[in-house]
Structure formats: structure tokens, C-alpha cells
Amino acid sequence: MYTDQLLTCVDCGAEFTFTAGEQEFYAQKGFQNKPNRCPDCRQARKASRNGGGGMQRSYGTRQMFSTTCSSCGGPAEVPFQPRGDKPVYCRDCFQRIRA
Ligand SMILES: [Zn+2]
Numbered sequence: 207m208y209t210d211q212l213l214t215c216v217d218c219g220a221e222f223t224f225t226a227g228e229q230e231f232y233a234q235k236g237f238q239n240k241p242n243r244c245p246d247c248r249q250a251r252k253a254s255r256n257g258g259g260g261m262q263r264s265y266g267t268r269q270m271f272s273t274t275c276s277s278c279g280g281p282a283e284v285p286f287q288p289r290g291d292k293p294v295y296c297r298d299c300f301q302r303i304r305a
């Protein structure tokens with residue numbers, strides 16, 4: 207009941223075959239959409255999503271807020287949003303105060 211379809215890749219514009227087998231697979235999975243990309247571009251996207259992990263790793267790092275040190279008036283970076291009700295210190299002053 208399925209026949210091969212020729213689709214155009216939205217990324218590279220190349221024509222690729224959406225095979226009867228793939229259509230059946232898509233139907234079984236309940237996918238409503240046809241593939242937008244040729245197998246090459248799909249692979250490339252998958253690889254860029256998994257490879258490197260740049261996005262995922264930076265997601266875990268804390269966002270730093272730039273502010274002014276309450277002690278020396280120099281630039282300071284703190285891992286929370288400074289609200290002005292607490293003193294914030296640059297790394298040098300923070301270590302001096304802790305010591
Ligand atoms: Zn492509």
C-alpha cells in the first residue's frame with residue numbers, strides 16, 4: 207500500500223527517496239510528518255546534537271552576573287542575581303573576608 211516518494215531536503219535541497227518501508231515505519235510510529243531532510247542531513251543533525259555536547263555541558267554551568275564589589279569597588283562576578291540587599295565581593299575580597 208506504500209509507494210516510494212521523492213522528497214526534497216529542506217537543508218541541502220537534494221531529492222531523496224522516502225521509501226515504502228520508511229513510510230510504513232513512520233505510520234507505525236504514528237509520525238504525522240514526512241521527513242524534511244535527506245538521510246545525510248539527518249545524520250549530520252544527529253551528530254551535531256550528540257557530538258561535542260557543547261549545549262548540554264554549558265547548560266549545567268551556572269550563569270554569572272557582573273556586578274561591583276562592595277568592598278573594593280572593582281568588577282565582580284557572582285553566581286546569583288545581585289539584588290543590592292547583600293554585599294557582593296569580587297573573588298579577591300571574598301577570599302580575604304573568608305580567611
Ligand atoms: Zn540534505
Ligand SMILES: [Zn+2]
Nearest residue numbers: 275278296299
Ligand atoms: Zn573587591
